[in-house]
Amino acid sequence: MRVHIIGVGLIGGSFALDIRNAYPDVQLVGVDTEPLHLEKALSLGIIDEIADLDDVSTSDIAIVAVPVDVSIHLVKTILDKIGEQTLVIDTGSTKGKLCEAVIQHEKRRNFLAAHPIAGTEFSGPEAAISNLYRNKTNIICEVEKTAFKFQERALDIFQRLGMRICYMDAKSHDRHIAYVSHLSHISSFMLGKTVLEKEKNERNIFDLAGSGFASTVRLAKSSPAMWSPIFEQNKENVVEILDEYIHNLTNFKKLIEEDDFKEVYKEMERTNHIKAILNGIN
Amino acid sequence: MRVHIIGVGLIGGSFALDIRNAYPDVQLVGVDTEPLHLEKALSLGIIDEIADLDDVSTSDIAIVAVPVDVSIHLVKTILDKIGEQTLVIDTGSTKGKLCEAVIQHEKRRNFLAAHPIAGTEFSGPEAAISNLYRNKTNIICEVEKTAFKFQERALDIFQRLGMRICYMDAKSHDRHIAYVSHLSHISSFMLGKTVLEKEKNERNIFDLAGSGFASTVRLAKSSPAMWSPIFEQNKENVVEILDEYIHNLTNFKKLIEEDDFKEVYKEMERTNHIKAILNGIN
Numbered sequence: 001m002r003v004h005i006i007g008v009g010l011i012g013g014s015f016a017l018d019i020r021n022a023y024p025d026v027q028l029v030g031v032d033t034e035p036l037h038l039e040k041a042l043s044l045g046i047i048d049e050i051a052d053l054d055d056v057s058t059s060d061i062a063i064v065a066v067p068v069d070v071s072i073h074l075v076k077t078i079l080d081k082i083g084e085q086t087l088v089i090d091t092g093s094t095k096g097k098l099c100e101a102v103i104q105h106e107k108r109r110n111f112l113a114a115h116p117i118a119g120t121e122f123s124g125p126e127a128a129i130s131n132l133y134r135n136k137t138n139i140i141c142e143v144e145k146t147a148f149k150f151q152e153r154a155l156d157i158f159q160r161l162g163m164r165i166c167y168m169d170a171k172s173h174d175r176h177i178a179y180v181s182h183l184s185h186i187s188s189f190m191l192g193k194t195v196l197e198k199e200k201n202e203r204n205i206f207d208l209a210g211s212g213f214a215s216t217v218r219l220a221k222s223s224p225a226m227w228s229p230i231f232e233q234n235k236e237n238v239v240e241i242l243d244e245y246i247h248n249l250t251n252f253k254k255l256i257e258e259d260d261f262k263e264v265y266k267e268m269e270r271t272n273h274i275k276a277i278l279n280g281i282n
Numbered sequence: 283m284r285v286h287i288i289g290v291g292l293i294g295g296s297f298a299l300d301i302r303n304a305y306p307d308v309q310l311v312g313v314d315t316e317p318l319h320l321e322k323a324l325s326l327g328i329i330d331e332i333a334d335l336d337d338v339s340t341s342d343i344a345i346v347a348v349p350v351d352v353s354i355h356l357v358k359t360i361l362d363k364i365g366e367q368t369l370v371i372d373t374g375s376t377k378g379k380l381c382e383a384v385i386q387h388e389k390r391r392n393f394l395a396a397h398p399i400a401g402t403e404f405s406g407p408e409a410a411i412s413n414l415y416r417n418k419t420n421i422i423c424e425v426e427k428t429a430f431k432f433q434e435r436a437l438d439i440f441q442r443l444g445m446r447i448c449y450m451d452a453k454s455h456d457r458h459i460a461y462v463s464h465l466s467h468i469s470s471f472m473l474g475k476t477v478l479e480k481e482k483n484e485r486n487i488f489d490l491a492g493s494g495f496a497s498t499v500r501l502a503k504s505s506p507a508m509w510s511p512i513f514e515q516n517k518e519n520v521v522e523i524l525d526e527y528i529h530n531l532t533n534f535k536k537l538i539e540e541d542d543f544k545e546v547y548k549e550m551e552r553t554n555h556i557k558a559i560l561n562g563i564n
Binding site: 117118119120121136137139164166176177179180181183184185186187188189190191192193194195196197198199202204205206207208209210211212213214215216217218219220221222224225227228229231232235238239241242243244245246248249250252253256257259261264265266267268269270271272274275277278 | 399400401402403418419421446448458459461462463465466467468469470471472473474475476477478479480481484486487488489490491492493494495496497498499500501502503504506507509510511513514517520521523524525526527528530531532534535538539541543546547548549550551552553554556557559560
């Protein structure tokens with residue numbers, strides 16, 4: 001089996017590491033716009049060789065793991081280049097616009113739209129880790145538009161990597177992911193911004209902040225190059241959930257201002273049962 | 283040495299565990315309004331015996347670790363009960379109102395206002411853990427109002443537990459802690475509320491959310507009984523920082539709505555350097 005890893009960062013690199021483990025005979029080749037990333041991926045043993053995008057038809061599978069503003073064009077380019085035998089898997093965090101963009105492509109059946117819910121706040125090939133995908137959910141969108149033999153090929157990989165599969169249409173994916181992922185990133189970035197602005201002496205943050213702050217602000221380390229296009233492609237859902245979040249914060253502030261601490265208590269108590277849900281995550 | 287642990291939950295219980303380690307001959311006695319907590323603390327070896335608040339004068343040190351709406355009255359009651367030889371240490375998350383409340387007390391010099399920046403989202407004696415305080419900052423407020431011999435006694439404990447000491451006036455403490463702790467809790471609670479409201483099918487949160495969501499919402503598991511009085515006592519600072527946070531979120535939303543993704547990118551990039559600060563926390 002030959003696999004093109006297109007984008008050898010955290011997501012693509014982690015796929016490469018696990019695929020090599022699961023398929024000892026695999027040949028992994030890398031494509032990236034950043035030569036230093038390719039060198040790094042090569043020296044870390046993530047890929048066996050540096051490849052060209054024009055070679056992609058020589059691979060059985062191409063895994064696309066690039067920012068979503070790139071993939072929305074790149075997936076079409078790759079579909080143009082492949083023959084009948086190559087499966088193209090996208091792994092980005094938005095699915096609506098991409099599925100729309102390829103719907104009329106003559107190679108649509110060679111394409112599988114996936115979103116593995118896995119990652120860290122780090123990026124680049126050095127961030128790639130083994131077993132990143134074990135026990136994680138992989139959302140597959142519009143699976144019926146992918147040829148059955150390619151579904152099977154993709155599922156074989158996902159299963160060997162230990163992923164749980166969840167099927168969803170692309171619109172629902174984007175809505176749900178705005179709730180459970182995109183909002184968290186914005187809340188984290190704006191929390192970081194707010195504290196950096198108010199706490200001019202950064203030494204104070206370092207000295208006084210505890211693990212609670214670190215946990216809520218962790219996502220503010222994420223890559224703007226990755227996240228800005230995600231918010232752009234999922235604008236409608238992101239704005240809607242942000243509206244709701246701002247509304248809830250404003251209401252909570254009002255309760256504090258009006259000294260209604262009975263209701264402040266109740267607001268927190270009603271949210272407390274998120275414990276039970278969170279116990280299943282991590 | 284005899285120590286009264288007043289409130290045998292996460293904070294008081296963790297102090298007890300570490301003090302026992304640091305002072306093998308210590309006698310630890312517990313006071314709590316919840317008989318089940320006392321039984322649990324006894325059976326877990328956190329305390330040696332259940333005590334009465336009226337006995338507090340028999341102890342060298344009383345560590346008060348109760349919600350701040352309780353401590354603001356209880357610390358005065360304890361100061362009324364002690365003799366010349368007992369040191370009373372409060373460990374709550376707000377310091378302004380408490381320091382004000384005891385400023386005229388004839389035993390003010392027996393009191394030390396502290397805030398160890400340590401904890402988890404769990405509560406009760408079962409949540410108590412060893413080494414919770416190691417390498418954590420302990421903010422001591424208005425240290426000059428505590429008698430020197432009691433400062434020494436407290437510092438000996440804090441040093442043996444491995445804490446870093448930071449001196450601050452109570453007003454500054456409340457302002458800085460609103461930034462680096464209280465805001466994180468509100469952002470987390472409201473994030474949890476927002477997602478629970480929009481995502482009516484909680485199974486979806488469980489299936490689709492990743493570690494990023496879990497990390498930003500973790501603090502929404504915290505105890506409302508502890509946090510509601512904190513927001514009440516630190517109302518002014520909390521409202522101010524919440525205003526700022528809501529302002530920043532609203533502005534970010536506006537940038538998205540207006541398709542100004544260059545500025546969305548820059549907003550995130552400017553906050554990214556929080557990495558360097560966060561690397562020191564945890």
